[in-house]
Amino acid sequence: MRVDTIALKNLKRRPIKALFMLLGIILAVGTIVTLYTSTATLNVELADRFDEIGANIMVIPDSKDMNLSYGGVRVSGAQGKQFLANDDIISINTIPNSNNIATVAPKLLTSLTIQGEKAVVMGVDFPQELALKPWWTMEGERPKGVQDVLLGSDAAIILGIKPGDVIEIEGEIFNAAAVLHPQGSEEDGLIFMQLLAVQRLADLEDSLSLIEVAAYCTTCPIEEIVMDINNALPHAKATALGEAVKARAEVVDRFNKFSAAVAFVVFSIGSLLILVTVISSVKERTKEIGIFRAIGFRQRSIIEIFLTEALILGMFGGILGYIAGNLAARALISSAAGLDVAIGWDFFIGGITIVMALVLSLLSSAYPAVKAARLDPAEALRHI
Amino acid sequence: MKKRDIKNLIEISNLTKIYQSGGEQVKALNNLNLTMENGEFAALMGPSGSGKSTLLTILGALNPPTSGKVFIDGIDIYNLSTERRADFRSTYMGFVFQQFHLIPYLSAVENVMLPLAISSKSSREQTEKAQNLLEKVGLGNKLKRLPNELSGGEQERVAIARALVNDPPIVFADEPTGALDAKTSLEIMELFQKVNEESYTIIMVTHNKENLNFVKRAVFIRDGEIEAEERY
Numbered sequence: 001m002r003v004d005t006i007a008l009k010n011l012k013r014r015p016i017k018a019l020f021m022l023l024g025i026i027l028a029v030g031t032i033v034t035l036y037t038s039t040a041t042l043n044v045e046l047a048d049r050f051d052e053i054g055a056n057i058m059v060i061p062d063s064k065d066m067n068l069s070y071g072g073v074r075v076s077g078a079q080g081k082q083f084l085a086n087d088d089i090i091s092i093n094t095i096p097n098s099n100n101i102a103t104v105a106p107k108l109l110t111s112l113t114i115q116g117e118k119a120v121v122m123g124v125d126f127p128q129e130l131a132l133k134p135w136w137t138m139e140g141e142r143p144k145g146v147q148d149v150l151l152g153s154d155a156a157i158i159l160g161i162k163p164g165d166v167i168e169i170e171g172e173i174f175n176a177a178a179v180l181h182p183q184g185s186e187e188d189g190l191i192f193m194q195l196l197a198v199q200r201l202a203d204l205e206d207s208l209s210l211i212e213v214a215a216y217c218t219t220c221p222i223e224e225i226v227m228d229i230n231n232a233l234p235h236a237k238a239t240a241l242g243e244a245v246k247a248r249a250e251v252v253d254r255f256n257k258f259s260a261a262v263a264f265v266v267f268s269i270g271s272l273l274i275l276v277t278v279i280s281s282v283k284e285r286t287k288e289i290g291i292f293r294a295i296g297f298r299q300r301s302i303i304e305i306f307l308t309e310a311l312i313l314g315m316f317g318g319i320l321g322y323i324a325g326n327l328a329a330r331a332l333i334s335s336a337a338g339l340d341v342a343i344g345w346d347f348f349i350g351g352i353t354i355v356m357a358l359v360l361s362l363l364s365s366a367y368p369a370v371k372a373a374r375l376d377p378a379e380a381l382r383h384i
Numbered sequence: 385m386k387k388r389d390i391k392n393l394i395e396i397s398n399l400t401k402i403y404q405s406g407g408e409q410v411k412a413l414n415n416l417n418l419t420m421e422n423g424e425f426a427a428l429m430g431p432s433g434s435g436k437s438t439l440l441t442i443l444g445a446l447n448p449p450t451s452g453k454v455f456i457d458g459i460d461i462y463n464l465s466t467e468r469r470a471d472f473r474s475t476y477m478g479f480v481f482q483q484f485h486l487i488p489y490l491s492a493v494e495n496v497m498l499p500l501a502i503s504s505k506s507s508r509e510q511t512e513k514a515q516n517l518l519e520k521v522g523l524g525n526k527l528k529r530l531p532n533e534l535s536g537g538e539q540e541r542v543a544i545a546r547a548l549v550n551d552p553p554i555v556f557a558d559e560p561t562g563a564l565d566a567k568t569s570l571e572i573m574e575l576f577q578k579v580n581e582e583s584y585t586i587i588m589v590t591h592n593k594e595n596l597n598f599v600k601r602a603v604f605i606r607d608g609e610i611e612a613e614e615r616y
Contacts, residue, residue: 298502
C-alpha cells in the first residue's frame with residue numbers, strides 16, 4: 001500500500017463528492033475549451049467575412065505619371081499614361097497565396113462625355129465590385145448588363161437622371177439602372193459602367209487604372225500577399241491598405257479579449273468550487289488526518305494524499321473536459337453560429353487542457369491540503 | 385525494534401501541561417515525574433478530567449507539554465522537529481484508540497498495512513506482515529472485510545494489529561475496552577497481555593478496574609498529579 005492507494009480508495013468511497021469535483025473541473029476546462037475552440041473558429045470566420053468586405057490591397061501601375069485620384073491614390077486615366085492590363089487580373093488570381101484572395105475588382109477611371117458634358121466615369125466588373133462593397137444600397141435595379149450604368153447620388157443630381165432613364169454616353173445610349181444612396185465619399189460624384197464598355201468608349205482597350213483586392217489575411221499575413229502580387233506584377237505596385245488591416249486586427253483582438261475574460265471568470269469559478277469542496281473534505285476528514293498523523297504520517301504525506309486525489313480528478317477532468325468542450329464547441333458553431341465548420345480533435349489542445357485541469361485542481365487543493373497537513377494531531381485527535 | 389537494551393524506556397520530569405480554556409488557564413498536569421521500564425504493562429487510571437489522557441498524548445509525542453521533559457529511549461522527543469517527531473511516532477509507537485478508529489474505506493488488512501504505507505517496504509512485504517498479524521489476533525479469515533463488516537471486538541483486534549505492524553517498542557492504548565462488552569473486554573486484555581509478553585511495552589489509559597488483573601503496574605492520577613502507584 002502506498003499513499004496514492006489511500007487517495008484512490010477515498011475517492012471511491014465518496015463517489016458523489018468525487019463526481020461533484022470532477023464535474024467542477026469538467027465544467028471549468030470544458031467551458032474554456034468550448035470558448036477557445038469556438039472563438040478560434042469564429043475568429044477565422046469573422047476575419048474572413050471582414051476581409052471579404054472592402055479591399056485591403058490596392059494595385060496601381062508603378063508610375064509617377066498619374067492624372068486622376070481615387071481613394072486618395074493617384075491613378076492613370078487618360079491616353080498615353082501607364083496602365084495595368086486585363087491579364088494582370090489573371091496573374092493576381094494565380095499568385096502562390098491565391099487561395100487567400102476573396103475578390104479582385106479591376107477599375108478603369110477616365111473621363112467621358114455624358115449628356116454632352118465631360119464627367120469622370122469608372123469602369124468596373126459589377127459582380128466583383130458589388131461583392132467588394134456589400135454596404136452599397138441603391139435606388140433602382142442592380143446593374144447587370146453591359147448597357148447598365150450606376151450613378152453616384154451627386155452625379156445623378158447634376159445630370160438630372162433618375163433610375164430607369166436613358167443616358168447618352170459618347171453618343172451611345174445606356175440604361176441608368178440605379179442611383180447609389182449617398183455614401184459620403186467621392187463615389188457620390190462618380191458614374192459606374194461595365195469595364196469593357198468604358199475601355200471601348202475611352203479607346204483604352206486592355207487598360208486598367210487600378211485593381212482592388214480583398215484578401216483573407218488570417219492564414220497568411222497581408223504583407224505576404226502584397227509581396228506575391230508585387231512579384232507577379234513587376235510593372236505594378238501593390239500596397240496594403242493600412243486602415244483596413246488595422247480595423248480587422250482590432251475586431252479580432254476585441255473578440256479574443258472578450259473570450260479570454262470569460263475564460264478567466266469560468267476558471268476562477270471552477271477553482272473556487274474545487275477549493276470549497278476540498279476545504280469541506282478536510283473538515284470531514286479531521287479525524288482521519290488525526291489518525292494518519294498519530295501513526296507517523298508526515299505533513300508531506302498528508303499533502304500528498306490530498307494532491308494525489310486532486311491529480312487523479314484533474315487528469316480525468318481534463319480528458320473529459322476536453323471531449324465535452326470540443327463537442328460543445330461543435331454544437332455551438334453549427335447551431336448557434338449557423339456555420340458549417342469542421343472542428344477536429346487537436347491532441348496539442350487536448351494536452352494543454354489536461355495540464356490546465358491538473359493546474360486547476362492542484363492549485364485549488366494546495367491550500368486545503370497544507371491546512372490539513374498543519375492540523376495539530378492532538379487537536380485532530382480530540383475529534384476521536 | 386521492540387527489544388531494547390535500555391532499562392528506563394520512558395522518563396518524564398517536571399511535566400506540566402496548561403490548557404487555555406475560554407480565557408482561563410486549566411492545569412491538566414502538574415509537575416509530573418514518572419519512569420516506565422522497558423517491557424512494562426502499565427495502566428494510567430483516574431477519574432474523568434484527571435489528566436490521564438493528556439499524559440498519554442504527551443507520551444505519544446502528539447501534544448507538547450507546557451514545561452518539562454519527555455525522554456523516550458534517551459531521546460528528548462519534544463526537542464525534535466514536528467516532522468522528525470512524526471518519524472519517531474512511526475518507529476517507536478503504536479496507538480490503539482477507544483473507538484478503534486479504523487479507516488472506514490480500507491479493508492482489515494489495508495488498515496493494518498496503513499502505517500507501512502510511508503515505509504520502504506514492498507507491497508508484498510506489507511501484505512505478508514499485515515496478514516500474519518491479523519492471523520495472530522484471530523482474524524485470518526476476515527482480511528478483506530471493511531470495518532463496518534466487523535464486530536466491535538474484531539475492530540479492536542484490527543486496531544491492535546495496526547499498532548503492532550511497525551514493531552514499535554511502545555504501544556499506547558486509550559480506553560481500549562471502553563466500547564466493548566465484558567466478555568470481549570476480557571479477550572482483548574488477554575491479547576494485550578500476550579503482546580506484552582512478546583516484549584512490547586504497553587501503556588494504557590483505563591478506568592476499568594477489572595483491567596488491573598492483567599497489568600504489571602498501575603499509576604493513579606488525580607488533578608494532574610500522581611496520587612498513587614501499585615505494582616502487581
